[in-house]
Amino acid sequence: MGPGVAWYLTVAGFLFATGALGVLLRRNPLIVLLSLEIMLNGANLALIGFARNLGDGSGQIFALAVMAVAASEVVVGLGLVVAINRKRITLDVDRLNTLRG
Amino acid sequence: MIWGAWICLLSPLVAAVLITLGGTRTSRRTAGYLATASCFVAFGGALASFIGLLGRDASQRTLVSTAWTWISGGSYRSGLEVIVDPLSVFMMLIVSGVGALIVAYSIGYMDGDDEERRYFAYMALFVFSMLLLVQGGNLLILLAGWGMVGLSSYLLIGFWHDRPSAIAAAKKAFVMNAIGDATMALAFFLLIQKGNSLEFGILGGEFSSTVATLVALGLLGGAVAKSAQIPLHTWLPDAMEGPTPVSALIHAATMVTAGVYLIVRTHAIFEQAPKIADLAAGLGAATLLVAGLIALVQVDIKRVIAYSTMSQIGYMFLGVGLGSYANGMFHLMTHAFFKALLFLAAGIVIHALAAEQDIRKMGGLRTLMPRTYWAFLIGSLALVGIFPFAGFFSKDSILAAAMDHGTYGYILWVAGLIGTFLTGLYTFRLFFVVWWGEPSAFVREHFHALKRDVVGISMAVPVGVLAVLSVIGGWIQFSPWWHPVETWLRTVAEPVVTPKTWQEWVSIALSLTLGLSGIAVAWLLYGARRFAVPRLPFAQRTLEHKFWVDEAYDALFYAPSVFLANLLRRGVEGPLIADTGRDLGDDTRDFGRIVARTQTGLLRTYVLAIASSVAVLAIVFVAVK
Numbered sequence: 001m002g003p004g005v006a007w008y009l010t011v012a013g014f015l016f017a018t019g020a021l022g023v024l025l026r027r028n029p030l031i032v033l034l035s036l037e038i039m040l041n042g043a044n045l046a047l048i049g050f051a052r053n054l055g056d057g058s059g060q061i062f063a064l065a066v067m068a069v070a071a072s073e074v075v076v077g078l079g080l081v082v083a084i085n086r087k088r089i090t091l092d093v094d095r096l097n098t099l100r101g
Numbered sequence: 102m103i104w105g106a107w108i109c110l111l112s113p114l115v116a117a118v119l120i121t122l123g124g125t126r127t128s129r130r131t132a133g134y135l136a137t138a139s140c141f142v143a144f145g146g147a148l149a150s151f152i153g154l155l156g157r158d159a160s161q162r163t164l165v166s167t168a169w170t171w172i173s174g175g176s177y178r179s180g181l182e183v184i185v186d187p188l189s190v191f192m193m194l195i196v197s198g199v200g201a202l203i204v205a206y207s208i209g210y211m212d213g214d215d216e217e218r219r220y221f222a223y224m225a226l227f228v229f230s231m232l233l234l235v236q237g238g239n240l241l242i243l244l245a246g247w248g249m250v251g252l253s254s255y256l257l258i259g260f261w262h263d264r265p266s267a268i269a270a271a272k273k274a275f276v277m278n279a280i281g282d283a284t285m286a287l288a289f290f291l292l293i294q295k296g297n298s299l300e301f302g303i304l305g306g307e308f309s310s311t312v313a314t315l316v317a318l319g320l321l322g323g324a325v326a327k328s329a330q331i332p333l334h335t336w337l338p339d340a341m342e343g344p345t346p347v348s349a350l351i352h353a354a355t356m357v358t359a360g361v362y363l364i365v366r367t368h369a370i371f372e373q374a375p376k377i378a379d380l381a382a383g384l385g386a387a388t389l390l391v392a393g394l395i396a397l398v399q400v401d402i403k404r405v406i407a408y409s410t411m412s413q414i415g416y417m418f419l420g421v422g423l424g425s426y427a428n429g430m431f432h433l434m435t436h437a438f439f440k441a442l443l444f445l446a447a448g449i450v451i452h453a454l455a456a457e458q459d460i461r462k463m464g465g466l467r468t469l470m471p472r473t474y475w476a477f478l479i480g481s482l483a484l485v486g487i488f489p490f491a492g493f494f495s496k497d498s499i500l501a502a503a504m505d506h507g508t509y510g511y512i513l514w515v516a517g518l519i520g521t522f523l524t525g526l527y528t529f530r531l532f533f534v535v536w537w538g539e540p541s542a543f544v545r546e547h548f549h550a551l552k553r554d555v556v557g558i559s560m561a562v563p564v565g566v567l568a569v570l571s572v573i574g575g576w577i578q579f580s581p582w583w584h585p586v587e588t589w590l591r592t593v594a595e596p597v598v599t600p601k602t603w604q605e606w607v608s609i610a611l612s613l614t615l616g617l618s619g620i621a622v623a624w625l626l627y628g629a630r631r632f633a634v635p636r637l638p639f640a641q642r643t644l645e646h647k648f649w650v651d652e653a654y655d656a657l658f659y660a661p662s663v664f665l666a667n668l669l670r671r672g673v674e675g676p677l678i679a680d681t682g683r684d685l686g687d688d689t690r691d692f693g694r695i696v697a698r699t700q701t702g703l704l705r706t707y708v709l710a711i712a713s714s715v716a717v718l719a720i721v722f723v724a725v726k
Contacts, residue, residue, distance in 0.1 A: 020712060024705050032704070097702030 008049030015042030027092050029084070033077045040070045103166040105153060106185045109146030109193055110232050112139040117225035120218055129217040130555075133208035136221035140201035140228055147193035150185050159592055162187055165238045172241065177297055182238030184301070188593040191430060191586075192235035192362055199354040199437045200228045202563035206445050207346040209551075209560035210452060214344075220260060224350065227253035231355035235362055240289055240299040243366070247285065247323065247359065251278040254356055258343040270339035277336040281326020288319025305369035317374035320367050321381050328360025328414045330388045335651050337411055341403040345451055348403055349444035352410040353437040361417040361433050365426045368594045378422050379509060385418025386516040391648060393523030397530065398644040401458045402447050405531045409484060410440055412520060416499050419513055424597025425502030427587035431578055432499055434586075435491035438574045439483035442567035446477040449560055450535065455547045460531060465540035469548055472561070474536050476568045481532045483571040485525045485616040493613070494575030496521070500608040501580065501600035510598075514608075521612045525619020533627035581605045 015038055022035025044063040051059025085091060116139030120132045127135070154162050167180040183189075204224050211217050230253050234246030251274075259271030289299060295312050296303040308316070324330075329337035337357070341348055351357060364371060364381060371378040389412040396408035413436045420429035451458055453470060467474045483490035486497065500521075503514035540548070551557035578586040581602055600608075625631045646652065 020708075023708050024712075093704045096704070100700060100702030 005049050005053040008052075009046055012042045012046035012049060015039070015045060018042075027094055029077070029081050029091055029093055032093060033074060033081070036077075037070060037074065040066055103150075103164050103183070103185055105146040105149030106166065106183050106189075106193070106236060107146070109143045109150065109197060110183060110229070110236050112142040112146065113225040113229040113232065115139060117222045117229060120222040120225065124218070127218065130208070132218040132221040133204075133211070136225040137201060137205045137208060139225055140197055140204050143197035143228065143232065144194070144201050147190065147197045151190045151194060154185065154187065154190055162592055167238070177293060179239055179241045179299055182242065183236040184238040185236075186593055187589050188362075188365060188430070189235050191434070191590065192358075193232060195358075195434055195437050196228065196231045196235060196354050199441050199567075200231070200350060202566055203346050203349045203354060203441060203445065204228070206349075206448070206560050206563040207344075209556040209558070210346050210448055211344060212556045216260075220257075220344070223253060223256045223260065224347075227257060227350060227355055231359070234359055239301060240292070240367075243363070244282075244285060244289065247327070247363075248282055250327070250356055250359060251275060251282065254278070254340070254351055257347040257350075258340045260343055260347065264342065267342040270336070270342040274336040274340050277333050278326050280333060281323040284319040284322030284326075286319075288316045288323075291316055291319070301366065304367050308370075308373060310374070313370055313373035314377055317367075317370050317377035318380075320363060320370065321377055321384075324360030324363045324381070324418075325384060326360075327363070328357045328418065329411050330360070330384050330414065330418055331391060332650070334388060334392070334411055335647070335654065338399075338404050338407045338647070341401065341407050345403065345444060345448035348407065349441045349448070352407065352444060353441035357410060357414055358417075358433050358437070361414065361421055361429055364418070364421045365430060365590075365594050368421070368424070368426055371422075372424070372597065378424065380422070382419050382422025382503075382506075382513055383509075385415040385420075385422055386513045386520075387415075388412065389415030389419070389520040390516055390523070393520050393527060395644050395647050396527035397523070398641055400461055402450065402460050402463070402531065402535065403444070403458055405460070405527060406440070406443050406447060409443075409524065409528060410436075412524060413440070413484070416496060416517065416520070419517060420499035420502055423502050423506050423510065423513070425499060425600075426594035426596055427584070427590045428495065428498040428502055428580070428596075430590060431586045432492075432495035435483065435495040435571075435575050438491055438567055438570040439480045442476060442564060442571050443480040443484065445560070445564045445567065446473050446480060449473045449551065449564065450477075452560070453548055453550060454544065455549075457543065457547065460534050462541060462543040463535045464538045465536075465544060466548075467536040469540065469544070470550060473564070476564050477532065477536065479568045479571050481528045483575075484528050485620060486521065486612060487616055487620075488613065489572070489576070491571045491573075491575035493609075494579055497609045497612050498578075498580035498600070498605065500612055501605040502596075502598045504604040504608065505598040505600045518611055518615055522615040522619040525616040525621075526623050529620045529623035530627050533623060537628055581609075 019035045019037070019039030019042060022038065023032050026032055026035060044066050047059040047063045047066070051057060051063075081091065084096075089096075113136075116135050120127065120135055123132070154164075163184070163186040165182050165184050167182040169181055170178060171181040172179045204221070207220070207224060211220050214220065227250070230246055230249035232246075234243055234250055237243035237246050255271045255275040258274050259268050261267045291312060292299060292303060295308060296306055304316075322333075326333040340351060343351075371381070392408045392411035392415060396405050396412065399405045399408060413432070417429045417432050417436070420426075420432060449470070450463070450466065450473065453466075454463065457463070479490065483492040486492035486495075500514055500517045503510045503517060506513070551560060578584050580587075580600075587596065626634050643649070
């Protein structure tokens with residue numbers, strides 16, 4: 001047996017918080033996307049930790065599903081980043097505020 | 102022979118539908134021929150029904166044919182049924198026969214109009230509506246025909262829809278008729294409540310006198326509106342805005358005679374409510390005097406004839422109100438002949454004078470159009486009731502019937518006799534002014550005679566036929582000696598009054614004398630011009646304003662409605678409805694402006710909002726658990 005579930009959750013919470021801070025604070029959309037992935041992986045780690053703790057495989061299935069969704073999301077996100085770059089628009093999420101009310 | 106009735110009813114409808122569906126694929130002439138042919142087919146169907154009835158015993162002469170059940174609810178049931186009995190056949194013959202002549206005349210009169218097809222479709226529809234009215238086997242079908250007659254008249258009076266006055270006249274006719282339709286519908290509701298049926302037979306049933314009076318009053322309201330009697334008469338003169346054959350159709354064959362027919366058809370209820378029957382007769386007498394007086398000062402050739410129609414329908418109401426049903430119907434028939442004749446002859450005059458209707462511009466037409474002159478003379482003599490023309494035979498027996506109705510009858514009788522004098526005066530005023538004297542400058546400039554082509558022939562032939570009918574049409578009944586019309590209608594409506602022979606002769610003598618003296622006065626004033634027309638400014642103004650009835654209705658109904666509408670607009674619609682809508686819109690916009698501030702367009706605020714919301718939810722979740 002390795003470390004207990006509390007260790008896993010600690011690391012998962014640390015990863016999630018790191019990702020959330022990255023999303024909130026960074027301005028480069030590439031980094032924002034990267035941070036998003038870190039958040040997702042934090043969540044995945046929590047799922048797997050619980051799955052091992054409870055001896056139930058379904059949490060791992062969830063984690064796989066999340067990975068698939070994350071991959072698709074990154075495809076879309078990177079596509080947008082490339083498209084924005086092609087238009088010679090500065091890659092800064094704070095300046096992409098056309099939708100302001 | 103019931104098939105004859107169905108053919109009679111449906112053939113004008115088929116023509117109207119065909120012309121409508123044919124659209125521009127049929128030529129204008131074809132539309133006219135189709136409508137005319139359908140009306141003649143209808144006349145053939147009516148004749149077949151008539152001959153069929155003649156072959157039956159007098160007590161077996163009521164046939165009802167039901168196509169299908171039209172409306173049923175609870176124990177109430179009304180079928181789509183036509184009735185063939187002496188009364189309906191009598192009306193079918195007049196409506197389809199005179200109607201067919203008038204539609205044939207229209208081929209010439211409307212030649213070259215922009216919308217001939219529409220015109221002929223409407224005309225066929227009008228004849229169909231009237232046939233439905235007279236052939237309807239129960240009161241519901243009668244009401245359906247009644248409403249459709251109103252609709253057709255609306256369409257035809259407003260036929261020249263680029264003239265504002267025509268549109269106004271059409272609306273006026275429709276509204277006036279709608280009042281009558283409403284009172285009739287109310288009477289029918291009462292009948293359904295009390296008798297649970299709208300069959301004609303129900304009218305003879307036992308009703309309390311209040312119910313009978315109310316039902317009769319409702320029916321009288323409808324009759325008065327449709328037949329343009331006081332107080333709902335104001336639409337008829339304005340209806341002259343329609344083409345002349347339409348006026349002829351409305352006045353002679355369809356529409357205004359419907360009221361007389363209705364009273365005869367529902368006579369059983371009027372006999373249970375003698376007060377209302379007397380009221381009908383009184384209204385007829387009042388109308389015949391008022392219309393006769395107004396006709397004295399009118400200057401539009403069609404309006405003079407229109408007022409004479411009101412006056413003659415007044416005689417019919419007088420007759421049927423007193424219970425002399427056959428005489429009323431007989432006068433309806435002769436009136437159809439000579440009134441159609443007068444209108445169609447007037448139409449030829451209008452046609453020949455480039456659509457001029459003002460008699461002050463006419464004069465001296467006698468030498469220019471001698472045949473029309475003779476036709477018009479025959480029509481005028483028949484209208485005044487001079488022997489041996491049609492009006493003579495029918496009008497006098499109505500007056501004789503009035504003598505057999507006590508004191509009230511004598512009052513009406515005197516009114517009718519005065520009316521005869523007025524008839525002679527206004528008819529021959531028109532006659533002398535239009536036809537005698539030297540041709541006026543206007544006539545010399547604008548006159549163009551009918552040609553011997555389709556136009557001329559289609560206009561001349563119906564006038565000729567009607568002129569012959571106006572001469573011989575009255576001879577079928579001469580009440581002192583022979584009365585087949587009365588015998589024919591006796592099975593449907595037994596007369597209530599039976600004037601004695603001396604009363605017949607007194608009426609004949611007096612009305613003939615008064616009619617002739619009316620003509621004589623007209624001759625002195627307008628023909629020979631021995632005397633100047635007396636100047637009575639006040640009387641003349643009163644008559645020119647038609648006793649200020651239109652003005653009174655304006656003041657009584659129109660002005661208050663407009664006032665109320667303005668009041669509601671300013672007091673209710675403005676502040677409550679319009680402002681509420683605007684305020685709702687404004688407030689929503691303001692609220693939206695505030696909410697829009699939260700949409701910064703910055704990704705981080707959205708993320709923060711979502712994250713903090715999730716955090717709050719998680720805390721709540723944990724706390725609740």
